Amino acid sequence: MAATWTLEDDMSCPVCCDVFTDPVVLGCSHSFCRSCLDNYWNTQVIKKCPVCRLHSQTDAPPSNLALRNIVETFARERSHNTTKQEETRKGEKESQGRRESGGRSGLVRDGDERCSLHGKRLLLFCVEDQEALCAVCQTSRRHKSHQLCPVDEAAQELKEEVKASIIPLRRKLETFQKLKEDCMKTAEHIKSQAMQTERKIRDEFVELRHFLCLEEVVRLSALSEEVEMKTVIMTEKIEHLAKKMTSLTSNIREIEQDIEANDLPFLQAYKNNKARANCTLQDPEPVSGALIDVAQHLGNLRFKIWEKMQEKVQYTPVTLDPNTAAPWLSLSDDLTSVCVSGEKSHIPNNPERCDTCVCVLGADPFSSGSHCWEVEVAGKTRWDLGVLRKSVCRKGVLSVNPVHGFWALSLRDGGQYSACTVPWTRLTLKRRPRRVRVCLDYDAGEVTFYDPTDMSLIYTFRDKFKEPLLPYLCPCVSDSGRNAEPLKICPAKVSLLHDVGDCHVLTLVRGHFL
Template sequence: MAAANYLPSEDQFLCSICLDVFTDPVTIPCGHNFCKNCIAEHWNTNDQYLCPLVNTLFSEMVAQFRQSAQQKASSSSSEQQVSKPGEVPCDVCTGTKLKALKSCLMCLVSYCETHLEPHLTASRLKRHQLIDPVENLECRMCTEHDKPLELFCKTDQTCVCMLCMVLDHKKHDVVPLTEEYEGKKVELEKTEAEIQQMIQKRRLKIQEIKHSGKTEAKIQQMIQKRQLKIQAIQHSVDLSEEDADREIAEGVQVFTSLKESVERGLNELINTIKEKQKTTEKQAEAFIKELEQEISELMKRSTEVEQVLRSEDHLHLLQSVQSLNIQHPPPTKDWTEVSVRPSSYEGTVVKAVAQLEETLSKKMKKLLEAELKRVQQYAVDVTLDPDTAHPDLILSDDGKQVNLGDRLSKLLRKNLPDNPERFSNSASVLGKQSFSSGRFYFEAQVKGKTKWDLGVVRESINRKGSINLGPQNGYWTIWLRNRNEYKALADPPVLLSLKSPPQKVGVFVDYEEGLVSFYDVDAAAFIYSFTGCSFTEKLFPFFSPCNNNDGKNSAPLIISPVRVN
């Protein structure tokens, strides 16, 4: 029954060489069956008479291993990322394309993780150069010779293959891509550093311009200082107005006009500064806009350079340098000397203040003219006292002129008595008239002289021996030395700065107020005042023509008649 049900399998009648039903089946010593012709041909082509039968057990093991590997690969593929738009896909994957991990420059193929494994394990494939995945690997082939572009021609600045080097670039300077890659990478890193430095400089320039552009606070501070100055001037004007109670209506009009000029000058100054501020802000905005545009261009170039520098692909880096021309920073403006200088406001302020000072000077001149007219009303007739004159002095017959005699005149001079009133060492002389109250004024011509002393003294001064001019010794005087060195002999002495050398000097004294003032009569200019003096004795006009200085100072001091304009 069992024999009736047994049906032999077709596989049992198949030759394992031709895989067909046996023809003239034979059995070899190992017990395996083959077609007679099949085993004979097999042995004829092999030196050893071995059984060609496949080890079925090992074959099954191999089949199971292959199935397991395929299942593992399938599972691994499901875990890997599917290639997205913009990413390089695996060239080996069929169906769903996985994301490539590397590209082989030898195979010109991109591989996912699974298909990359042979390049990581097989010794022959390990020698291939792997890079980050890139597209269009076919562009790495020479279009003329269909060979990999492995070299770089420095002469023509282009990538070439081996045949190109032998044929078209035989005498050119040709180096491996890796060598040129390293050189270009160093140049690009230097370019990147320069670009970053340029960006930093322009950012600093923007901060500088913004800082210099923020001048509103500075302007307000400047305006405040000028307002305080104006207040000080107005205060001085107010003080002068208090003193002008004795002046006529013209003086009041002058002060009012002065205040109006100050206020008008302030308004003009503020408007001018604001207009300049607007211009400065527009200029700063234009500079900032231009700098920001350059920074944008530099940052764009920096991004391009950084992207190229990240590439490990020698050919890609060199071709990018050639195509994008990023080896050097883009052309930019030299900002070294460019700046927004708010100091120009100082010029504006100085000019405005100068104009104000000019106006003030004119007003003050009018005030001084009025003041001079006022003090000239107290003019007195002064004559020189020969009893006080130094023996070497020569006085005119009318007592209005005095100078120092020459050597001959000294020899012929009179034997004058050495009375107590006479100066013995100092070439000086006093006026005959004395004053112990009220106000008085006189004028002396000093034209043509290089040295002179002039002022008033108290009656009890020392007239013998060495004399020290100064209020502490009873002298309120000014002098000239060395043609243009003017001093007020105060304690300490005050160096005077005069616009022009006075030709005629006016001296005014207010006994009760303790005031001694000096004026340049022709220029109607104020020279100096001793104030807060305490007079308790008679005061006398004082004159000293000083020595002749070898004839250079021979002109006399002349008491001039006062002419009130």
């Protein structure tokens, strides 16, 4: 009740002590009912303010529009006061409890704030200064020409404005939330990638160790066989020499005995001893090649094993990068072939990945020199092959042509081959190649496609490359299984050429494809 009395007191005319009716304001900032002021001035010789007695500068004071709006709002609230009295009492009891428990926090009920200058309730809002005013503040010079409105109207309007300003923040929050979720998925994918990669590395080294173990067994067996063979040879030689030595020792002993005998027995045995002393045995010769051929077993041992390992190890000039593959693609374990899988994989949409176009890129960029690789395309009805700029945006639909950083060859339904120019250039081939050779001469600015069967030219792009290029493979959609075959990077044959000149040089050549 005290709050209602205070509000009504603020809304009362100083003359009639009733709620303002058509209020007007004087230059001294005091407000009165228009009729009350007219009646008062009719009894006075000089038009003065009924409160402060200052002379009025005008006979027709202006209406106090802001105060009139407040009075009308107050009147509407008072008309509903009867139905709200019980709610007010209940609210006061609850507020009392809140003040006792949380008053120290500085919270104040709506409608209880008062002007720090005049002690009046804050019922108006200045749009220009963005601050709440009391009935006295609104008549001051500072706010005289400002746009004012009731607090409830201003609050409602500004709440809508703030709500609208929150929308971009919510969108930004959603962006952060989505990126956080993507990062969490990426973290999980990293763990999965690590486990799979570790397993494949272990499998590869198990196979290599198995190969090396077998090779060790073979080479140790060869050494053991040579040791056994040469040991037998030396044993037989030793036995043969021992027999000859025994025979010679016996002859020497008998001859020496006859020499020690008396003269007559010596002379009688002389002829026989002379014959035995003239030994016809040839001098023994040392055994040639008796030692272990250490050079054969240890010479270039690692190189020979590596050379033999080529039968099991293949070299591919291009390795596909799984972090660039579209979610609908499946790559082989050795990262040399790609095909369209049956369903979309749940993998991170990282910046390097192609998200719409079903393509994959090579792992190693080319920024100089000449490079060549062959791709097996047999059994496919659609594909794209070539190179692209490393900086090409990989999101959304890709425009495959040199203007957008692609130098590629294409096959579409019906066996139509095209060079991806602007517009695409249709090509006529004398046969349908099972393989396509892609040759990049970065320094010369050329990308050339051949049919490796007879090295017939398919098409050559000529341009000036200014940044690294990556191999580009697009197996296209499966077309209900008609285009399900993979695109496969063909392995290259590794050869060793021995150049004999002033120096002996080993040159590694990777130009032949299997």
